[in-house]
Amino acid sequence: MAKTKNTHANAHVDAVVVGSGIAGALVAAKLSAKGKKVVILESGRSVQSADMISSDINARSLHWGGGMAELQLASPVTIRTYFSSGSQTGGTASHYYAAFFRLHDEDFHMKSTFGQSNDWPIAYADLRPYYDRIQEEVGISGDAKAEVWRPEGAPYPMPGLPTFQAASVLKRGFDKLGLRTAPLPVAINTAPYKGRPGCLYDGWCDAGCPTGALANPQWIYLRQAFAHGATLVNDARVTRVLTTTNGKRATGVEYVDPEGTVHEQHADLVVLAALTQTPRIMFNSATGAHPNGLSNRNGMVGKYILVHPTLNVYGLFEDETNPYQGVSIGLMVSQDDYEKDPKKGYLASYQWLLSPAVKPNGLNGLASSRPDIYGAALDPWMKRAAKHFTFIQMVGEMIARPENRIELSSDKDAFGLPLSRLTIAFSDNERALYTHASAVGKSIVTAASATEVWTSPLVNQHFMGGTIMGKDPDTSVTDSYGITHEIPNVMIAGNTLFPTSAGVNPTFTTHAITLRAVEHVLAHWPA
């Protein structure tokens, strides 16, 4: 093993997992449960339940991790990603809202059906058993029968969320327009489940859930991983994947600790589950055998970055809505207009989420919904909104395009490694979706008897793509299990594998594809 003066070689392990978010934690839990020795390297600080303090300002410290996680944006900037990322124990999922939607069957076949975007290398039937098992493992609340659009699957283990006043008010609008609604399926307990308590509906999910009612990594898979002997190293910034001279096998990863000491963590299996940092690590792992970056012979690493185009339609009501309570994701859902049909004037699926909990300040706060109000008019408006405001949110689909990409920047981090630069923009298709949904949304909120109705600009949430899975090694980075096409002991896990965004929140699918992948890896582990 080659060493430099400043390099420290850690003890060899079976698997090193880069990233402690949903995917990394799940992989670590399942591997360690089967007796594998696992080390998780997390670039961010330690965040435990006790750190999840209920305030919007504190919550921001969970979104994005500071300068070391910088993801530069190419001009012109229309899409930003920091809100939907995180660099700490639990990764983005330390502050996620736990919406648990299954992809629809049509979501897996965009390219073959419509000639646009990508196909997944798997179909809904391949994932269904994993969706069913995940929902039992983490606990999901919902009403499968009320979700008339839901693909086939086992019923939820817990009843759906309560409606509260805000969603009841908005449901009037959906009812009047003949649009069906259902409790929003969430990995949030509506009743005690597996030793975790039911939700208090205090509306602080964005600041992290310290009670255990919301299934974040701290409470589920990291806890399981630790129970089986996995270890977590915080503030460990992975710089590159180490490979054999011929480039055919990975031997581990190199990381730097806060003191600048370089460590080599050797392992039989390398798992990259670092979301926005996964493409960067692969680029920075270039060698003579991998001149374009790790497993990037085809130039596909970094391509097809995706977000969910998002629209909020707000309303003020005579009714008391008390928007400060509930859960951050919302209380009900409607997918009545989910079907993809180019005749609509756009090619995308979308859904409505009803009545996310809202606090006074912050990116999703009351004040941010009306940035034009200030001065003497602000306080009366805030007092009215605090009791009579609510909104619906459209989560829409973005067409996957290779020009939406991550590359290396010419700027470097404190350790001299290039940062990432993201080039991404919406197309006319997403703008057409926004125009359509704005009109529909305003009709819904107006029908719900709002006295004032207004909309947000086209914004975005979530982060997907960049190392997509696929059947064809020439047009994808990994197979359907996240195994890179060129190096069989490098596995990618998480949202970066998504070839398309679909029109629903991603995390349930992240769980399902990860569970499927890690069981495949265990089944094929060399004797």
Place this chain on the structure above:
Amino acid sequence: MNPGHLNRRHVLQTGSASLAVAAAAPLSLFDPRQARAQGIPFKVLAPDEVATIEALSNALVPGARDAGVSHYIDHELASPSPRLMLRFAQLRGPMPPYYHGALAAFAASMAAQGSAFASLSPDAQHALIEALRTGTIKPWDASPVPAPVLYAMMRNDGVDVVYGSVEGFKTLDIPYMPHIMPKTTW
């Protein structure tokens, strides 16, 4: 539905061992209102920047000055990872230069217009804020940030200190309902 049937105290007391630690967990002891009242020295902001922030933010969010908006901004800018809303703009590099630059652009614009914001009449202040908000203020050096971004910075930071605390929730007559109560302002 009224969630009152749930026994909050029971859940928060028994939910996890780690929550018991929360009571003793070290939090920022910074309270911007007290910091202003006590005249705590600024670490990042210059006196003229403080004057501009207090005048502008207070005009946008009445009460921001007394709530310590300038100390809040200063405190956050001095930290390695400021929690100010500007972080979501995803600007390149550290945050302080953007505040310095935006405030300098505003000061330069006011100087070119031959006036001081704080001494303007309410109507004149309103007109100037509208120009700032809509990006029509002239002149404006947009190299640090466009004018509407400074408007958003001053308004967002003012909203944080006036409405984002336990005290702020009280002024809106809504319950704070924390899982873990911030030890001080946040």
